[in-house]
Amino acid sequence: xxxxxxxxxxxxxxxxxxxxxxxxxxxxxxxxQGTDVIDLGLGEPDFPTPRHVIEAxxxxxxxxxTLYTAAAGTPALRAAIAAKFRNENGFDCSxxxxxxxxxxxxxxxxxxxxxxxDGDEVILPAPYFVSYPEMxxxxxxxxxxxxxxxxxxxxxxPEILQSAITPRTRWLFLNMPGxxxxxVYSEAELQxxxxxxxxxxxxxxxxxxxxxxxLFDGRSFLSFARACPDLRPRSLIVNGVAxxxxxxGWRIGYAAGPSALIRAMNxxxxxxxxxxxxxxxxxxxxxxxGPQDCVATFRAAFERRRDLxxxxxxxxxxxxxxxxxxAFYAYIGCAGLIGRRTPAGGLxxxxxxxxxxxxxxxxxxxxxxxxxxxxxxFRISTATSDVLLQDxxxxxxRAVSALSEAK
Ligand SMILES: Cc1ncc(COP(=O)(O)O)c(C=O)c1O
Numbered sequence: 001x002x003x004x005x006x007x008x009x010x011x012x013x014x015x016x017x018x019x020x021x022x023x024x025x026x027x028x029x030x031x032x033q034g035t036d037v038i039d040l041g042l043g044e045p046d047f048p049t050p051r052h053v054i055e056a057x058x059x060x061x062x063x064x065x066t067l068y069t070a071a072a073g074t075p076a077l078r079a080a081i082a083a084k085f086r087n088e089n090g091f092d093c094s095x096x097x098x099x100x101x102x103x104x105x106x107x108x109x110x111x112x113x114x115x116x117x118d119g120d121e122v123i124l125p126a127p128y129f130v131s132y133p134e135m136x137x138x139x140x141x142x143x144x145x146x147x148x149x150x151x152x153x154x155x156x157x158p159e160i161l162q163s164a165i166t167p168r169t170r171w172l173f174l175n176m177p178g179x180x181x182x183x184v185y186s187e188a189e190l191q192x193x194x195x196x197x198x199x200x201x202x203x204x205x206x207x208x209x210x211x212x213x214x215l216f217d218g219r220s221f222l223s224f225a226r227a228c229p230d231l232r233p234r235s236l237i238v239n240g241v242a243x244x245x246x247x248x249g250w251r252i253g254y255a256a257g258p259s260a261l262i263r264a265m266n267x268x269x270x271x272x273x274x275x276x277x278x279x280x281x282x283x284x285x286x287x288x289x290g291p292q293d294c295v296a297t298f299r300a301a302f303e304r305r306r307d308l309x310x311x312x313x314x315x316x317x318x319x320x321x322x323x324x325x326x327a328f329y330a331y332i333g334c335a336g337l338i339g340r341r342t343p344a345g346g347l348x349x350x351x352x353x354x355x356x357x358x359x360x361x362x363x364x365x366x367x368x369x370x371x372x373x374x375x376x377x378f379r380i381s382t383a384t385s386d387v388l389l390q391d392x393x394x395x396x397x398r399a400v401s402a403l404s405e406a407k
Contacts, residue, residue: 014137019130019371020379023355027365038392039365040380043179043329045246047301050294053245053286060282069278071270072262073100073254077281080288081254085237088212089223093256099265100276100284104210104240104253107265109135110272111206111236111255112171114264116141120170125156126373127331129179129208133373144169145373150322150333154181154374158192165200172197174224175208177215180331180372180379182306182324184219187227194228204234204261210253211327213244213295216303219325225256233258243328244295245287252276252284302328305382305389312393316400328383331369334376341404348403351376362399364392 023041031037072078078095086092101107108131112122118140124132126145133143146164148154161172174193177184185193197203207224215221225237240253255262269275306323309330313321318336334354341347342361348354351368355378358364369377382389 011138011140015134018134020367023365023367026359030359030363035363037359037363037365038384038388038395040382040384040389040392041365041367043243043381043383044248045243045298045328045383046385047246047294047298049246049250049283050287050290052290053247053283056286056290057250057279057283061279065278065282067278069275069281071266071275072096072098073276074278074281074285077254077285077288080285081256084288085223085225085256089209089221089226089237091223091225091229091232091237091256097259097262098254098256099262099269100252100254100281101265101269102251102253102273102276103242104208104238104255105131105135106251106269106273107238107240107253107255108132108206108208109139110265110268111238111257111261112136112139112141113268114261115170115204119168121166121168122171122173123161123164123169124173124373125160127154127178127180127369127377128173128373129175130367130371132173141170142168147374149374153322154178154183154331155185155189156193157189158196161193161196165196165203167202169200169203171204171206173206173208175210176224177211177324177326179211179327180329180367180369180377182327182329182331184215184325185222185227187222190222190224190227194231197228197231201234204236205231206236206238208238210238210240210243212239214299214302214328215326216306216323217325236261241284241287244298246294246298247283247287250280250283252280254284302382305384305386306330308386308389309380309382309393312390312397316393316397318400318403319396328381330380330382331372331377332380334369334378337400337403338376343402351378354378358396358399361402362392362395364395364399 027039212221236257242248320333355368366378369375
C-alpha cells in the first residue's frame, strides 16, 4: 500500500500536529545544516531531573516494580497525590478519586474521551495551550475559543465566558498560570467565573494547574478547587510533575475529580495504555514526597529569566511584553513589526511570517501566536540558560533593526 492509498480516519482531517513541536523541528532542521540556532520553541525546563528522583526509579525497578499497575496508578502514588492536594492546595479528596496517566496531556485526553459526544463544545479561552483544541477535535468535540485580550491580562472574564456558553457546552478549560500568557487568576476572578458556571450545571471545569509552582513576584497559588468549592462535584483538577520537577520526559500527570468521571477515565486508560510504567510512578512518588528545594531553585531561576526577557524585549522597538505572572514563557506582542519588510524584501504580513523571519535571519526558534488563537504575538520559552536567552534577545534586536520601516 502506498502512502497515498492509506485511508486516514476522518476525525484526523481537522487536527494539526503540535505547533510547538513543529517549530522545534524547523529549528532542529536548520541546526542539522550547521546553523547555530537558539531554539526557544519547546517549553521544557533545562534543569536535570533531581538525582533522588532518578534513583527512586532505578531502585524501584531493581526491587521488582516492573509489572503492570492499577490503571489509576499505584496506591502509594495516589495517596501521595491526595496528600499533596490537601497540604499544598487545601482540598481533600480520596485516593480513589485520583488518576495517574502518561502526562497531564493524557489526563486531558482521557477526560475528553470519557465525556465528549460529537458536537459537544469545549470553551478554551485564547490564548490557549496548543494541544487543547486539537484534542477536542480529535475526540469529536467543537472547540470554542473566545479571545481574552492583553488589556484584560489575557484572562477570561465572566462576560466573555457567558457569551461563549451554549446549550452544547460541556467543558470550560482554565489554565493557570497560563501557557503561553503566564496569566494568573485572583480568588475574586475565579469566583466571578464560578458564579457564571453556577447558572449552567451542565458545564464541567478542567483546571490545568501544571505550572502552579512557577509563580513570580511573591504570588502564592490558588487552586480552582479551593476558590470554588461548590463546583468541586464537576471540576477536574489537573497537574503533573513535568514542569515543577524538570521531568517532562518521564511522562507523569495526575488529576482529582468526581468519582464517576475518574472511573470513566480509568476505563479509557485501562483499554488504551493499561497503566503508566511502574518505575516512572515510583519516580513521581519520590518527586512529590522527597526534598522540595529543587522546586524553589527552579522557580527563582525562571523569575530571574522572566526579568531578563521583559527588560530585553521591551527595549526592542516594535515588540511589547507585559511581565508574565508565572510559567516559563513570554508571549510577545509584535504588532509593531507587521507590515514591515525583511532585508530580502519579504513582507511580515502576520506573526507566522515574523517567526519565520526570526528563525531564518536571527536563528532564534519561536512559535507564532496564531497557534495559540491570538495574534499578532509570538511565544518564546524562557526555560533555557540566561546566557542563551540574552544571546537570543540580542539576535532578535539585530534582526528587528534590519527591517525596513513601516510605510
Ligand atoms: C498548559 C499545559 N498543560 C499540559 C502540558 C503537558 O504536560 P505533560 O508534559 O505532563 O503532559 C503542557 C506542556 O507544555 C502545558 O503547557
